Amino acid sequence: MAIDSQTLTYRGRLVHMVRTHQFTRPLLEDIFDVADAARLLNTSRPGSIYLQDSLVGRRALLYFVQPSSRTFLSFQAAASMLGMSTSEVRERETSSEVKGESALDTVRTYAMYHDLIIMRYPEPGFSEQCARHFIDYDLRRHVINGGSGQDEHPTQALLDIYTLHREFYNRGGIDGKRILLVGDLARGRAARSLLQLLTLYEGVNVDLVSPSELRMKEDMLRLGEKYFTDIRVSDQIDKFLSDADAVYMTRVQSEYDSKDFSPQVDESGYALSDSRYGLLKSNAVVMHPLPRRDEIPTELDRDPRSRYWEQVENGMWARVGLIAHMLGCTERVKSS
Numbered sequence: 196m197a198i199d200s201q202t203l204t205y206r207g208r209l210v211h212m213v214r215t216h217q218f219t220r221p222l223l224e225d226i227f228d229v230a231d232a233a234r235l236l237n238t239s240r241p242g243s244i245y246l247q248d249s250l251v252g253r254r255a256l257l258y259f260v261q262p263s264s265r266t267f268l269s270f271q272a273a274a275s276m277l278g279m280s281t282s283e284v285r286e287r288e289t290s291s292e293v294k295g296e297s298a299l300d301t302v303r304t305y306a307m308y309h310d311l312i313i314m315r316y317p318e319p320g321f322s323e324q325c326a327r328h329f330i331d332y333d334l335r336r337h338v339i340n341g342g343s344g345q346d347e348h349p350t351q352a353l354l355d356i357y358t359l360h361r362e363f364y365n366r367g368g369i370d371g372k373r374i375l376l377v378g379d380l381a382r383g384r385a386a387r388s389l390l391q392l393l394t395l396y397e398g399v400n401v402d403l404v405s406p407s408e409l410r411m412k413e414d415m416l417r418l419g420e421k422y423f424t425d426i427r428v429s430d431q432i433d434k435f436l437s438d439a440d441a442v443y444m445t446r447v448q449s450e451y452d453s454k455d456f457s458p459q460v461d462e463s464g465y466a467l468s469d470s471r472y473g474l475l476k477s478n479a480v481v482m483h484p485l486p487r488r489d490e491i492p493t494e495l496d497r498d499p500r501s502r503y504w505e506q507v508e509n510g511m512w513a514r515v516g517l518i519a520h521m522l523g524c525t526e527r528v529k530s531s
């Protein structure tokens with residue numbers, strides 16, 4: 196059973212971040228302020244030393260048993276920016292799970308040595324189960340979901356929304372914008388979680404373009420219909436490009452192919468190209484959670500509308516903001 200957001204919070208602070216719906220707009224805005232303050236601090240030596248003093252002596256474990264490099268390193272960098280030391284477990288085979296230990300016992304053991312467990316795990320809901328376990332046993336530890344199966348990727352959504360917030364800062368913010376999500380919307384957790392965070396903004400319009408077999412699942416479509424001013428679903432990209440304030444590209448998540456479901460997708464049907472960029476607004480924002488395949492050719496990286504490399508960097512700062520919030524040093528960072 197899902198835990199309600201209240202249980203995962205203590206005195207207005209998130210203790211665990213396991214589900215995207217835990218984010219509220221004021222909380223996001225606070226995290227953005229901390230991320231901006233930390234980014235600024237880090238531009239000087241005394242500032243970066245001050246920042247690193249924030250959580251010195253605290254320890255984070257990166258428990259990443261699904262492939263990851265950017266999220267893993269982004270969290271590692273974020274934790275060390277705040278002075279935390281980090282350790283890692285990247286394969287279940289190296290843990291006592293192979294001796295028949297339950298996954299919860301394994302994580303509980305790790306929690307004895309760390310203040311924060313950041314986890315990427317193939318089974319949806321596992322980070323939530325860990326959070327519940329820590330609450331039940333009154334273990335004062337924190338859990339962050341760094342990606343759970345096809346289900347959720349709350350911190351990717353956090354960095355995506357932080358990127359949109361920065362890009363639209365001088366253009367009235369995210370409210371009222373039209374966002375085009377493209378690619379494997381059925382199995383891509385990044386797109387699912389972003390769609391969820393977009394529901395926190397007013398008057399947002401969303402277009403969802405994917406090959407028909409990779410359409411966004413019903414639960415998210417229903418959520419979108421409830422919250423967005425307008426939501427359009429299609430398998431054709433071209434007619435949506437000129438309306439978009441932001442385009443969020445994703446790759447086909449073929450690691451989830453099975454013998455029953457292995458769609459043969461022709462990416463050229465929706466991949467961006469010079470001519471498709473030509474249809475975009477001059478100030479549109481093009482994003483991608485990465486890794487990319489052929490959805491965006493590298494020749495387009497220099498186009499000022501391509502913001503995915505900035506998005507990667509924003510990810511580290513957004514995670515600094517989140518960790519600072521959860522471990523209680525936002526005032527220190529902001530007041531510097």
Ligand code: NCD
Nearest residue numbers: 266348384385446484485486
């Ligand atoms: C995303 C993921 O793992 O869901 N990548 C990431 O965290 N940056 C998107 C993807 O793998 O396609």
